[in-house]
Amino acid sequence: MEEYILKVFSKSILRYFDAVAGGGAVLGTPYLGGESESAGLGFSAVIGISGTYRGNIYYTASREKLHALLPALGESQPDDTLCAELVGEITNTISGNAREQLGAGFMISTPFILEARPLSVHATRHAALYVLPVNWRQFASRVLISLSKEVDAAPSPTTR
Amino acid sequence: MKLLIVDDSLIMRRAIERCLSGNRFTEIRVANNGRAAVEEFARFQPDVVTMDITMPEMDGLTAVERILRNNPKAIILIVSALADKSTAVEAIKRGAAGFLLKPITIESIQEALDDILSD
Numbered sequence: 001m002e003e004y005i006l007k008v009f010s011k012s013i014l015r016y017f018d019a020v021a022g023g024g025a026v027l028g029t030p031y032l033g034g035e036s037e038s039a040g041l042g043f044s045a046v047i048g049i050s051g052t053y054r055g056n057i058y059y060t061a062s063r064e065k066l067h068a069l070l071p072a073l074g075e076s077q078p079d080d081t082l083c084a085e086l087v088g089e090i091t092n093t094i095s096g097n098a099r100e101q102l103g104a105g106f107m108i109s110t111p112f113i114l115e116a117r118p119l120s121v122h123a124t125r126h127a128a129l130y131v132l133p134v135n136w137r138q139f140a141s142r143v144l145i146s147l148s149k150e151v152d153a154a155p156s157p158t159t160r
Numbered sequence: 161m162k163l164l165i166v167d168d169s170l171i172m173r174r175a176i177e178r179c180l181s182g183n184r185f186t187e188i189r190v191a192n193n194g195r196a197a198v199e200e201f202a203r204f205q206p207d208v209v210t211m212d213i214t215m216p217e218m219d220g221l222t223a224v225e226r227i228l229r230n231n232p233k234a235i236i237l238i239v240s241a242l243a244d245k246s247t248a249v250e251a252i253k254r255g256a257a258g259f260l261l262k263p264i265t266i267e268s269i270q271e272a273l274d275d276i277l278s279d
Binding site: 015016019020073074075081082085086088089092093094095096097098099100102103104106108109110 | 168169170171172174175178214215216240241242243244246247261262263264265
């Protein structure tokens with residue numbers, strides 16, 4: 001299940017950077033986070049997942065990365081408000097796009113923005129926390145995924 | 161023509177406005193949730209609405225229904241990150257004129273509007 005979920009989110013992330021920034025995103029090797037991962041890079045957002053899965057999706061990026069990305073969206077004067085909005089929108093877009101493979105039962109909340117606060121991420125009960133590094137130009141960011149499949153939900157499609 | 165942009169993300173509202181202002185729309189207003197969209201539609205009477213789905217207070221699909229109940233000829237383009245087919249089908253069933261998947265580009269939103277306005 002974990003490998004399939006990581007592939008789904010990898011596809012969503014690459015699609016985002018392809019559309020918005022003309023590509024250039026490179027994914028690092030995913031790794032298991034600790035029980036309480038301190039992974040914040042400056043601006044972070046979290047989306048709650050319910051339905052066929054339960055847990056959270058986080059996206060965290062540095063101010064420098066967001067300032068470099070905002071002009072690609074037409075924002076010529078990046079500031080902290082726009083940085084916070086952008087991490088929320090990225091989290092929303094990659095989570096919503098994941099429904100292409102995970103279906104409408106993968107229900108997402110509106111993003112909650114953790115602006116310029118230390119990010120301490122806790123794994124969902126009975127689920128590991130995976131950290132997926134996302135590099136774009138010289139800037140690092142991370143997607144953090146902690147999901148458990150609900151017992152009554154259908155099985156994950158076979159990984160291809 | 162008048163355009164109402166509905167999205168809870170400031171980044172998206174501004175991006176869509178930049179994509180479409182000076183194009184065919186002379187007057188543009190925004191709303192940040194479905195409830196505000198229903199109210200603003202009644203005041204503004206736009207020719208076209210772009211509508212997100214996942215928003216606080218009232219989601220976009222409910223707002224589409226409410227707007228169309230009072231204005232059956234309203235032209236509403238859903239602009240959402242929800243990529244499953246059933247959501248797009250549900251949006252069209254509820255009366256949306258089209259569905260555009262985020263992330264958007266200038267070309268994709270202009271093409272989507274061309275399609276729904278040519279129908």
